[in-house]
Amino acid sequence: MNSSANEVVQLSLVQIDEYGPWTVTPEPRRETDLQSLQATLYADFADFVGERDGYAFYGRFDNMFAVTNGIDTETHTRYQRRVRNRSPVTVSIGVGRASTPAEALGLASEQLQAVGSAQDATRREVLAAASNDVGESPTERVTVAHFDIVDATGSLTDRRNAVDADLAVKRATLELATYLREHHDSVAHFVGGDNVIAVCPSLDPAAFDATVEHVRETTGIDLQVGIGRGATAHEAGDEAKHALEVCRETGTRIQGVDGLAADD
Numbered sequence: 001m002n003s004s005a006n007e008v009v010q011l012s013l014v015q016i017d018e019y020g021p022w023t024v025t026p027e028p029r030r031e032t033d034l035q036s037l038q039a040t041l042y043a044d045f046a047d048f049v050g051e052r053d054g055y056a057f058y059g060r061f062d063n064m065f066a067v068t069n070g071i072d073t074e075t076h077t078r079y080q081r082r083v084r085n086r087s088p089v090t091v092s093i094g095v096g097r098a099s100t101p102a103e104a105l106g107l108a109s110e111q112l113q114a115v116g117s118a119q120d121a122t123r124r125e126v127l128a129a130a131s132n133d134v135g136e137s138p139t140e141r142v143t144v145a146h147f148d149i150v151d152a153t154g155s156l157t158d159r160r161n162a163v164d165a166d167l168a169v170k171r172a173t174l175e176l177a178t179y180l181r182e183h184h185d186s187v188a189h190f191v192g193g194d195n196v197i198a199v200c201p202s203l204d205p206a207a208f209d210a211t212v213e214h215v216r217e218t219t220g221i222d223l224q225v226g227i228g229r230g231a232t233a234h235e236a237g238d239e240a241k242h243a244l245e246v247c248r249e250t251g252t253r254i255q256g257v258d259g260l261a262a263d264d
């Protein structure tokens, strides 16, 4: 890993207040009603964060997270107000700033854990932020690696039982996310179809090579990845999507890192 201590990435963890008890009060609620509420909450979160150039991930739905570089405290408060006004639940938010994404999300988690349990009836609409030592005037910097299974349509969707196609994508996602978390302090999340988005520190090309190789060795699944960098997740992610298009057009497996390496 070659992340710079003077670069900072910001992640926000959104947790529904006292959601467990709510799902069974006054008696267990219909599952599809809960699914609908969770999907609506996530859609609204993705919109809110996306309009401000962040990237949102659905996490476990009761815990969602986002890359929020450039989004200030006041704006987080506005999001909490919006949830309260539009839905039957409220949310607490932890915000973490650090030189790596996993560290930032860890800090955000600690902020919420410090003010009471997710199931605590007295914890409501907390907003707590913390920053690790990232030096003076750190640069807002996000690296997005957009991974995609090579020819998922031909090898899985059009060929295999949907149960097995699903399991294959989940297996590849788990190997990828675990490897990136353990080796590169990154946070990776499934975003749909055969796509996984990883938020990483500044990594060199060899790191992505080894990552793709690891997933191939452990699961037999071939990945391609486009990488982008920017001051916001959208800026980095957009670059990553264009780089991934080059992979699809030319057959390269890793795209965008040459430019990244030159920038470092």
Ligand SMILES: Nc1nc2c(ncn2[C@@H]2O[C@H](COP(=O)(O)OP(=O)(O)OP(=O)(O)O)[C@@H](O)[C@H]2O)c(=O)[nH]1
Binding pocket: 148, 149, 150, 151, 152, 153, 154, 191, 192, 193, 194, 195, 241, 248
């Ligand atoms: N969230 C998200 N999903 C995508 C994106 N691109 C594709 N998908 C999903 O991935 C599925 C497969 O599309 P592709 O990845 O283009 O298809 P493929 O068969 O793997 O083909 P190649 O990528 O060219 O190897 C689509 O049906 C979408 O569900 C993206 O940028 N974001």
